[in-house]
Amino acid sequence: MANPILVLAEQLRGEISDITFEMLGVGRALASAVGAPLYAVLLGSEAAPLAAKLGKADKVFVADNPQLNLAPAATVTAVLKTVIDQSQAGLVLVGCTNVSLGIGSTLAAQTGLPLVNFCRAARADGSAIQLTSQLFGGKILSDVKLPDGRGIACLYPGAFPADDGKSDQAPPVEKLDLPVEAPKVTFKQYIEPETGDVDITKQNILVGVGRGIQSQDNVQLAEDLAQVLGGAVCASRPVIDQGWQPLSRQVGKSGMTVKPRVYFALGISGAPEHWEGMQNSLCIIAVNTDPKAPIFDGAHIGVVGDVLELLPVLTDKVKARKG
Amino acid sequence: MNLYVLLKMVPDTVEELEVAADGKSLDSEFLRFKLSEPDDHALEQALILKEKMGGKVTVVAFDAPEVDDVLFTALAKGADRAVKIPLNQASLGTVASAKVLTEFFAAAGALTSDSLLLPGSQAIDDLEGELAPLLAAALKLPYIGVVCGVTGDAGKVTVLKEFAGGLRGEFEVTLPAVLGIQSAEKPPRYVPVAKVRAVMKSAQIEEAALASPEQPIQLDIERMYKPEAAGRAQMIEGSTEEVADQLVEVLAKNSVI
Numbered sequence: 001m002a003n004p005i006l007v008l009a010e011q012l013r014g015e016i017s018d019i020t021f022e023m024l025g026v027g028r029a030l031a032s033a034v035g036a037p038l039y040a041v042l043l044g045s046e047a048a049p050l051a052a053k054l055g056k057a058d059k060v061f062v063a064d065n066p067q068l069n070l071a072p073a074a075t076v077t078a079v080l081k082t083v084i085d086q087s088q089a090g091l092v093l094v095g096c097t098n099v100s101l102g103i104g105s106t107l108a109a110q111t112g113l114p115l116v117n118f119c120r121a122a123r124a125d126g127s128a129i130q131l132t133s134q135l136f137g138g139k140i141l142s143d144v145k146l147p148d149g150r151g152i153a154c155l156y157p158g159a160f161p162a163d164d165g166k167s168d169q170a171p172p173v174e175k176l177d178l179p180v181e182a183p184k185v186t187f188k189q190y191i192e193p194e195t196g197d198v199d200i201t202k203q204n205i206l207v208g209v210g211r212g213i214q215s216q217d218n219v220q221l222a223e224d225l226a227q228v229l230g231g232a233v234c235a236s237r238p239v240i241d242q243g244w245q246p247l248s249r250q251v252g253k254s255g256m257t258v259k260p261r262v263y264f265a266l267g268i269s270g271a272p273e274h275w276e277g278m279q280n281s282l283c284i285i286a287v288n289t290d291p292k293a294p295i296f297d298g299a300h301i302g303v304v305g306d307v308l309e310l311l312p313v314l315t316d317k318v319k320a321r322k323g
Numbered sequence: 324m325n326l327y328v329l330l331k332m333v334p335d336t337v338e339e340l341e342v343a344a345d346g347k348s349l350d351s352e353f354l355r356f357k358l359s360e361p362d363d364h365a366l367e368q369a370l371i372l373k374e375k376m377g378g379k380v381t382v383v384a385f386d387a388p389e390v391d392d393v394l395f396t397a398l399a400k401g402a403d404r405a406v407k408i409p410l411n412q413a414s415l416g417t418v419a420s421a422k423v424l425t426e427f428f429a430a431a432g433a434l435t436s437d438s439l440l441l442p443g444s445q446a447i448d449d450l451e452g453e454l455a456p457l458l459a460a461a462l463k464l465p466y467i468g469v470v471c472g473v474t475g476d477a478g479k480v481t482v483l484k485e486f487a488g489g490l491r492g493e494f495e496v497t498l499p500a501v502l503g504i505q506s507a508e509k510p511p512r513y514v515p516v517a518k519v520r521a522v523m524k525s526a527q528i529e530e531a532a533l534a535s536p537e538q539p540i541q542l543d544i545e546r547m548y549k550p551e552a553a554g555r556a557q558m559i560e561g562s563t564e565e566v567a568d569q570l571v572e573v574l575a576k577n578s579v580i
């Protein structure tokens with residue numbers, strides 16, 4: 001039998017994150033292909049009741065300990081190493097999320113296992129595992145092989161269907177009772193999201209602007225379009241970091257996840273961290289001067305052109321049409 | 324505070340990226356490099372900490388095209404020391420980069436009880452993992468990533484880490500430590516070209532001679548390629564007027580006007 005596949009389950013504030021089910025889904029498929037069991041490990045207070053949701057796994061290792069809530073990477077990897085040693089796990093799946101960032105790399109440094117970051121696809125090839133990684137903001141893909149199936153793969157959220165990792169059955173649970181060293185990184189408190197003037201997650205139409213909008217003044221052009229359409233402006237990270245829009249308007253990994261009827265991606269390259277937050281929009285209209293921009297790989301409608309030229313004309317035409 | 328900022332040059336993705344003849348790497352002939360964006364924020368965060376807490380900012384980078392400009396710019400912005408490691412950045416994966424930097428920081432006197440190492444949280448070519456946690460693990464220092472704010476105190480710092488949906492967490496970190504910076508609390512400052520030119524005349528970039536790692540890339544890369552055009556958008560072409568007319572039709576079809 002091949003070495004087990006181990007999923008590092010992720011929870012935030014007592015809820016299992018989608019990435020966990022996405023990893024369990026692809027983990028199950030890989031495990032079947034190589035003839036290995038699928039295990040999961042879940043940490044933190046309330047871990048025991050939450051483990052019942054991880055029925056896709058053949059067994060869940062649970063460390064129910066409040067000290068493991070948002071614990072630093074090295075504390076989490078100490079638990080992971082114990083589980084790997086006990087279970088002889090070969091492949092470890094970790095989410096490419098803000099919550100888990102750094103855990104895979106720390107584990108790689110401590111175990112010498114190879115790590116493949118930014119994975120969007122995974123297949124078994126005999127006993128080897130082949131992973132496809134998305135690099136350079138989505139412009140390049142790379143196929144990487146773990147020849148003996150051993151290693152750490154960090155998976156992008158949204159790359160694998162979550163439904164494949166859900167199950168009604170509760171899995172067998174093995175409790176871990178491990179001493180946890182006093183960490184040198186301690187969680188103090190949550191800082192709740194700023195509530196903005198508009199909730200972009202509730203909008204039918206979002207006019208998303210990226211670095212291609214070029215200046216704070218130009219954001220007004222997008223405001224004009226949003227206004228005639230009865231929607232709202234949202235933005236990619238660089239626009240927020242520049243202070244051109246408030247944090248409550250950020251879409252993506254660290255920002256909001258939105259699903260409007262129509263999402264305009266104006267001067268947005270389509271980096272995976274932005275894509276994560278708007279990929280399920282019903283109609284994505286991308287406008288970009290770069291015909292090779294990754295956003296065109298996923299958008300429904302694409303225009304190669306200058307947003308600054310297009311916006312005023314489009315706003316006028318929408319106005320005229322609405323009468 | 325003894326602040327170290329690790330600056331990394333990455334290919335500018337605004338340019339076309341071409342795969343090299345070996346099919347496993349990028350063709351360096353066509354690459355234009357720029358400072359990795361989170362690293363620029365790491366520098367800004369370090370400068371803000373220095374202004375508030377006092378101390379010294381050292382910027383450290385591997386050799387890469389344009390890197391001297393980036394190092395002089397950092398000095399012009401307020402960094403005190405610039406160190407270049409004369410090993411070609413583009414040929415090193417993150418695991419090898421972390422090994423070399425571990426040697427650098429292991430040198431006597433580099434790390435003090437008030438040291439803070441600030442790499443960017445992540446880079447667009449971090450195929451083998453992120454530098455910050457790899458370095459922290461090798462140096463046995465505390466680490467936290469996706470940091471978007473740092474306040475200093477004696478022997479510790481309080482940092483903000485981003486989660487999702489705008490939610491953040493506040494953490495306390497004992498020094499010395501490694502923080503992966505995602506965003507500084509303010510946008511990176513601008514420095515006039517004239518000032519950079521002046522610094523180029525007066526300041527020096529130090530070189531740290533370190534051994535080249537045995538295995539520059541750890542992973543077994545089978546191939547690199549551009550995404551296939553299969554799932555591409557339906558493209559609308561024409562004059563600005565024509566494009567706008569067609570977009571109005573798209574909006575009408577989606578029942579939003």
Ligand SMILES: Cc1cc2nc3c(=O)[nH]c(=O)nc-3n(C[C@H](O)[C@H](O)[C@H](O)COP(=O)(O)OP(=O)(O)OC[C@H]3O[C@@H](n4cnc5c(N)ncnc54)[C@H](O)[C@@H]3O)c2cc1C
Nearest residue numbers: 210211212236237252253254255267268269273274289307
């Ligand atoms: C941990 C982490 C979390 C992150 N969280 C987020 C997040 O929540 N949200 C987010 O958005 N990003 C996030 N990012 C950043 C992300 O990786 C990208 O850097 C970011 O999404 C890029 O934004 P952009 O597309 O606006 O800019 P760029 O990638 O610089 O793209 C600008 C685009 O504008 C085009 N352009 C330029 N001028 C024009 C013009 N006149 N007309 C039309 N097009 C033009 C260019 O061709 C280019 O494609 C995160 C990154 C990390 C590592």
